[in-house]
Amino acid sequence: MLIYLNGKLVPREQAVVSVFDHGFLYGDGVFEGIRVYDGNVFRLQEHIDRLYESAKTIDMQLPLTPAEMIAATLRTVAANNKQDAYIRLVVSRGYGDLGIDPAKCETPTVAIIVASIVLYPAEYYDKGVPLITSHIRRIPPECLDPRIKSLNYMNNILAKIDARRAGVPEALMLNSMGFVAECTADNIFIVKDGALKTPDLLYGALGGITRGAVMELAEQVGIGVKETRLAMHDMYNADECFLTGTGAEVVPVISIDGRQIGDGQPGAMTRQLSGAFAELRVRDGIRVDYDVPTEVGP
Numbered sequence: 001m002l003i004y005l006n007g008k009l010v011p012r013e014q015a016v017v018s019v020f021d022h023g024f025l026y027g028d029g030v031f032e033g034i035r036v037y038d039g040n041v042f043r044l045q046e047h048i049d050r051l052y053e054s055a056k057t058i059d060m061q062l063p064l065t066p067a068e069m070i071a072a073t074l075r076t077v078a079a080n081n082k083q084d085a086y087i088r089l090v091v092s093r094g095y096g097d098l099g100i101d102p103a104k105c106e107t108p109t110v111a112i113i114v115a116s117i118v119l120y121p122a123e124y125y126d127k128g129v130p131l132i133t134s135h136i137r138r139i140p141p142e143c144l145d146p147r148i149k150s151l152n153y154m155n156n157i158l159a160k161i162d163a164r165r166a167g168v169p170e171a172l173m174l175n176s177m178g179f180v181a182e183c184t185a186d187n188i189f190i191v192k193d194g195a196l197k198t199p200d201l202l203y204g205a206l207g208g209i210t211r212g213a214v215m216e217l218a219e220q221v222g223i224g225v226k227e228t229r230l231a232m233h234d235m236y237n238a239d240e241c242f243l244t245g246t247g248a249e250v251v252p253v254i255s256i257d258g259r260q261i262g263d264g265q266p267g268a269m270t271r272q273l274s275g276a277f278a279e280l281r282v283r284d285g286i287r288v289d290y291d292v293p294t295e296v297g298p
């Protein structure tokens with residue numbers, strides 16, 4: 001496995017970062033999770049746009065232009081010769097000292113890892129998954145904008161622990177007002193009376209790339225999509241519910257807090273959108289050229 005680290009492709013054992021890196025010390029940085037499907041990096045441009053927007057908001061100047069970051073990502077995929085993979089692109093504030101002041105960090109650390117994907121079990125897709133609602137709330141947008149995909153995942157991790165303890169794969173997270181935000185690492189949708197609804201980003205959700213793709217697919221086939229305010233009452237009484245995310249793709253939800261959703265089976269619209277997404281993912285993105293040399297610049 002070759003890892004891109006600060007302009008070089010290095011073997012896994014040499015891909016190490018200092019304990020003085022502010023990503024390690026303070027979770028100061030941003031990241032992306034991206035999929036490669038059959039040699040196509042799904043919506044790479046959108047992921048890079050989100051990365052640079054996150055970096056801008058946290059006032060971090062990346063050492064590569066977006067075009068160079070795309071080239072570095074594609075070359076790292078090619079160097080690992082993987083047709084199907086999960087890419088983790090991490091940019092931390094970089095090497096500094098023990099104070100939180102980012103001014104002490106001269107250059108951000110950039111790492112690109114191209115790993116084999118660990119898929120959710122097939123039964124999640126065939127039968128759907130149960131959810132619980134975590135008592136851990138999403139950080140309010142007035143404290144930290146949820147659109148920043150930052151390295152600070154502590155409250156999501158605590159909510160994931162709630163899910164694990166309850167024996168379910170994912171937990172629903174509410175915002176500080178008690179409205180639905182998203183899950184620990186996935187966005188959430190419901191279907192009600194033939195329309196698709198998902199929490200507006202201002203209620204505390206990350207602007208998921210998969211969320212955006214599913215909304216576009218729905219609109220293309222005439223399904224109404226509303227970004228709105230959802231309470232638990234809306235969730236429990238939904239006709240269908242599903243999760244979206246880079247790792248998860250589209251996962252049907254069959255119960256929330258023990259309340260059955262719809263007839264307790266993956267719904268028809270969920271299946272339709274999941275099928276449409278499966279077709280989209282291999283053609284919407286940037287193709288990898290596997291014949292490029294393995295050096296990576298700058």
Ligand code: PMP
Nearest residue numbers: 185186187206208209210245246
């Ligand atoms: N919400 C959170 C908190 C996430 O970390 C993620 C990414 N795993 C998502 C939603 C889904 O976003 P995407 O579709 O871009 O993977």
